[in-house]
Amino acid sequence: MTNRRNFLKKGCLAAASTAFTFPHFSHATEKELNLWKKLPRFNNDDFLWDWVRNEYSVSSTIANLNNGSVSPQPKVVQEVLEHYTREFNTIPSMYMWSEGDTSNAVRVQLAALAGCSPEEIAVNRNTTEALNTVIWGMNYNKGDEIILTEQDYTSVMNTWQEAEARYGVVLKWLSLDLPVEDDEEIVNAYTQAVTDRTKVVMITHVNNINGNILPVKKITAAIKDINPAIKVLVDGAHSFAHIDFKISELGCDFYGTSLHKWLCAPFGTGMLYVKKSEIQGLWPLFTHVDPQSDNINKFATFGTRNLPAELSIARAIDFHKAIGIERKEARLRYLKDYWISKVHDIPNVEIKTSMKPEFACALGSFSLKNMPDGEVVQKLLKNYQVHVTQKGDKTGKFHGMRVTPHIYTKTEELDRLVKGIQELSRA
Numbered sequence: 498m499t500n501r502r503n504f505l506k507k508g509c510l511a512a513a514s515t516a517f518t519f520p521h522f523s524h525a526t527e528k529e530l531n532l533w534k535k536l537p538r539f540n541n542d543d544f545l546w547d548w549v550r551n552e553y554s555v556s557s558t559i560a561n562l563n564n565g566s567v568s569p570q571p572k573v574v575q576e577v578l579e580h581y582t583r584e585f586n587t588i589p590s591m592y593m594w595s596e597g598d599t600s601n602a603v604r605v606q607l608a609a610l611a612g613c614s615p616e617e618i619a620v621n622r623n624t625t626e627a628l629n630t631v632i633w634g635m636n637y638n639k640g641d642e643i644i645l646t647e648q649d650y651t652s653v654m655n656t657w658q659e660a661e662a663r664y665g666v667v668l669k670w671l672s673l674d675l676p677v678e679d680d681e682e683i684v685n686a687y688t689q690a691v692t693d694r695t696k697v698v699m700i701t702h703v704n705n706i707n708g709n710i711l712p713v714k715k716i717t718a719a720i721k722d723i724n725p726a727i728k729v730l731v732d733g734a735h736s737f738a739h740i741d742f743k744i745s746e747l748g749c750d751f752y753g754t755s756l757h758k759w760l761c762a763p764f765g766t767g768m769l770y771v772k773k774s775e776i777q778g779l780w781p782l783f784t785h786v787d788p789q790s791d792n793i794n795k796f797a798t799f800g801t802r803n804l805p806a807e808l809s810i811a812r813a814i815d816f817h818k819a820i821g822i823e824r825k826e827a828r829l830r831y832l833k834d835y836w837i838s839k840v841h842d843i844p845n846v847e848i849k850t851s852m853k854p855e856f857a858c859a860l861g862s863f864s865l866k867n868m869p870d871g872e873v874v875q876k877l878l879k880n881y882q883v884h885v886t887q888k889g890d891k892t893g894k895f896h897g898m899r900v901t902p903h904i905y906t907k908t909e910e911l912d913r914l915v916k917g918i919q920e921l922s923r924a
């Protein structure tokens with residue numbers, strides 16, 4: 498047994514230390530990493546961002562401005578993933594259940610980014626799984642009230658509607674007039690919906706429609722002020738590794754995110770945060786030998802998993818940290834402001850995202866008065882090789898095209914979008 502462990506440990510270490518060549522900066526030498534650290538907090542120099550671009554293997558013909566749905570991985574993440582996949586394929590069963598130390602190391606790194614304890618972090622497959630774990634993990638009484646908005650993510654609203662049908666919980670819908678830009682108004686909307694039957698408040702940190710950032714910390718503080726027993730669940734699909742914050746600062750009980758969005762980790766990797774004091778009382782989604790344990794690992798027992806992908810999250814974290822969240826956030830906001838500032842005065846163009854930095858970062862939205870959204874999406878792709886996506890809310894009162902650059906996006910690609918919007922707005 499000991500020999501087998503040693504063999505596996507060696508295999509794992511070999512995997513982790515395989516040499517890739519610079520310029521992939523997760524393999525950068527100390528000197529190179531120091532160079533990054535010395536760069537100004539926000540450097541918009543083309544040299545710097547061309548360097549980042551070269552770290553990705555993205556299409557050079559189509560400008561991908563739909564990174565909000567899922568993001569590409571830097572080459573270095575793809576390589577380490579391929580490497581682990583090859584290693585595991587030599588003898589899968591021996592690797593699959595023997596990488597505990599390495600996957601714990603990933604949890605430790607994620608927890609450091611999130612500003613919480615590794616004992617509060619479970620690695621899973623995506624936000625959907627994280628939020629389903631929380632929603633189905635609570636005990637409900639008929640009539641328990643859940644506060645959510647008509648601008649939350651469709652599949653999450655569907656999950657709550659299923660809970661309504663199964664358990665008789667009452668959904669109390671708020672309706673946000675996007676873009677929302679007034680903290681007090683937003684906080685009041687949530688607090689006014691609270692009653693003595695309120696069980697859960699769900700908040701989407703950055704929505705997927707127009708990228709509106711909500712003041713989660715303020716909402717949570719106000720809710721807990723009314724009744725600390727109310728559970729706050731945050732949909733963080735679009736906030737983690739996009740904007741600079743720590744989960745621990747939000748004051749929420751549960752937070753779920755997808756690491757294949759802003760962290761650029763392998764597809765199908767996600768994370769669930771459960772406040773330490775809440776772990777014991779939350780049932781795991783998948784069977785666990787001790788479902789009432791206070792060990793976070795009970796939320797990560799979904800059978801045979803894609804461990805090569807999970808282990809490769811570590812490389813995505815290295816890459817993210819080499820850039821730094823402050824510089825990354827500033828660059829992302831710059832890219833959104835860049836295209837919006839060039840089109841927002843054009844007749845027929847409606848900008849649907851806040852220009853106040855605290856209410857939006859990378860994601861922006863627009864529509865044209867003279868053309869339906871679906872046609873704009875098609876024409877941008879066909880005539881300008883620009884890929885954006887069409888979004889709307891549950892009520893139909895909000896619609897528009899969501900434009901999502903990422904750190905590898907070139908301003909020339911945004912110029913193509915701008916040209917497309919200019920010409921289509923005159924069609």
Ligand SMILES: Cc1ncc(COP(=O)(O)O)c(C=O)c1O
Pocket residue numbers: 565566623624625626649650653701703704705732734735755
């Ligand atoms: C706000 C929001 N929540 C949840 C999800 C679901 O994410 P995933 O498909 O990675 O589970 C998304 C996906 O885009 C989203 O935008």
